[in-house]
C-alpha cells in the first residue's frame with residue numbers, strides 16, 4: 001500500500017493527525033494494534049480541560065508565559081473544534097478545580113489570576129460541591145464515541161484505516177505490519193503510552209503509566225454540575241447524562257506500581273477512589289464499572305513532538321491530559337510531516 005502519510009495509532013491524537021493530513025491534501029493510511037479508540041482515548045474521564053498537565057500558573061513558571069499561553073490557546077481551539085463538530089457527544093459543563101483544602105484554595109486563586117491575566121475565561125466558584133476555580137467554557141465528551149465518529153469521518157474522506165495491524169517495524173518511508181507494508185513519504189507515531197515500545201530511542205523520555213477509574217450510580221442529576229478536578233489534579237470526574245459518575249485518580253496512592261503497562265485495576269487504588277468519591281460527593285459509591293488504561297508521562301509534563309527518525313514524527317506523553325493536547329500535537333505532527341509547517345505550538 002502507498003500513501004503520503006502513515007499514522008500509527010488510532011486514538012484521539014492519531015485520528016486528529018489523519019484529519020489534518022487529509023486537510024493538507026495528503027493520502028493517508030492509519031494503523032492500530034487493536035481497535036479504534038480502544039486504549040486510553042476511548043476509556044478516559046472525558047474531560048475537555050484546556051491547557052496541559054500542569055495548571056496554567058504552574059505552566060507559566062515552568063515553560064515561560066508565552067509558551068504556556070500558546071499551548072493553552074491551542075487546546076481551547078481544539079476544544080471548540082470538538083464541541084462544534086460533535087454537539088451530540090459533548091457537554092459544555094465547565095471545569096471546576098475544586099479546592100481540597102485551604103492550601104489548594106490559595107493555589108486555585110493563583111491559578112485564576114494567571115488565567116485572567118492571560119485573557120482566558122475563568123471565575124471563582126462558591127457553592128456545592130465546594131469552592132474553587134471554574135472555567136465555564138470547558139467541556140466533557142463521550143471519549144469512545146468521539147474516536148468512533150472521528151474514524152468514520154476520516155474513513156469517509158478516503159483515509160484507509162486498518163485495525164489489528166500493529167506497526168512492527170518502522171523505517172523512513174516504510175511501516176511493516178504482519179499483514180503488509182505501507183510505503184509512505186512520512187510517518188506520525190501517535191501511540192502515547194506505547195511510544196517507547198514503538199520507538200525505543202524514546203525510553204527514558206516518555207514512560208507508560210496506568211490511570212484508573214470507576215463508574216458509580218446513577219446518582220441524583222446535578223450531583224456534579226461541572227466536570228471536576230481536585231487535590232492538585234490527582235482526582236477528577238464528571239457526571240454523565242444518565243446520572244452515573246465517572247471518577248478517576250488516586251495514582252499517588254498506587255505509587256511506583258502505577259508505572260506499568262498493565263491495564264488491570266488494583267484494589268489499593270480502587271478502594272482509595274471509593275473513599276475520595278465519598279469525600280467529594282458526600283455519597284456512598286454504587287460501583288458499576290472499574291477500569292484502567294495506559295498513558296505516557298514525561299518529566300517536564302510537556303509531550304514529545306519531534307522528528308525522531310528521518311521523516312518519522314512522534315507525538316505523545318501528555319502526562320494524563322491528552323484529550324485536547326493530544327489532538328493539538330497530532331495535528332501539529334501531521335503538518336510537520338506533510339511539510340506545511342516547520343515548527344509547532346510547543347516550540
Ligand SMILES: Cc1cc2nc3c(=O)[nH]c(=O)nc-3n(C[C@H](O)[C@H](O)[C@H](O)COP(=O)(O)OP(=O)(O)OC[C@H]3O[C@@H](n4cnc5c(N)ncnc54)[C@H](O)[C@@H]3O)c2cc1C
Pocket residue numbers: 008009010011012013014031032033034035036037038039040041042043044045046047048049165166167168190191192193194198210211212213236248291292293294295315316318319320321322323324326
Ligand atoms: C483512566 C484515564 C482517564 C483519563 N482522563 C482524561 C481526561 O479526563 N481528560 C484528558 O484530557 N485526558 C485524560 N486521560 C488521558 C488521555 O486519555 C490520553 O492522554 C489520550 O487519550 C491519548 O490519546 P492518544 O491517541 O495519544 O493515545 P491512545 O489512546 O493510547 O491511542 C494510541 C493507540 O495506539 C495503538 N498502538 C500502540 N502500539 C501500536 C503499534 N505498534 N502499532 C499500531 N498501533 C499501536 C493503541 O492500540 C492505541 O489505540 C485519561 C487517561 C486515562 C487512562
